Amino acid sequence: MADMLFKCPHCARHLVVEDSAAGETLECLACRQPVLVPKSANAFKCPSCAYDLSAPTKVAGKFFHCPNCGSSLIVPATPTMRLPVNSFGDWAR
Numbered sequence: 001m002a003d004m005l006f007k008c009p010h011c012a013r014h015l016v017v018e019d020s021a022a023g024e025t026l027e028c029l030a031c032r033q034p035v036l037v038p039k040s041a042n043a044f045k046c047p048s049c050a051y052d053l054s055a056p057t058k059v060a061g062k063f064f065h066c067p068n069c070g071s072s073l074i075v076p077a078t079p080t081m082r083l084p085v086n087s088f089g090d091w092a093r
Ligand SMILES: [Zn+2]
Pocket: 008, 009, 010, 011, 012, 013, 028, 029, 030, 031, 032, 033
């Protein structure tokens, strides 16, 4: 289980959801528009606290804040592991 970082397509606010919500439509907390949670995301770890995170490739290179420790981080452009949304590998610790 990891938290997914992505952007609201309507207001560009940074959003965080559990990646088990991939493919679901949620309401943006900021603009109240329906937002489709991206289905494919790349897994990476927070460089500050090693918290498991994921983000869709279209936000690679963008600044986000870690939902666990609050540090700013840059979503890696070339992640080392790809997250299959419905399976849990050894990396998920
Ligand atoms: Zn929004």
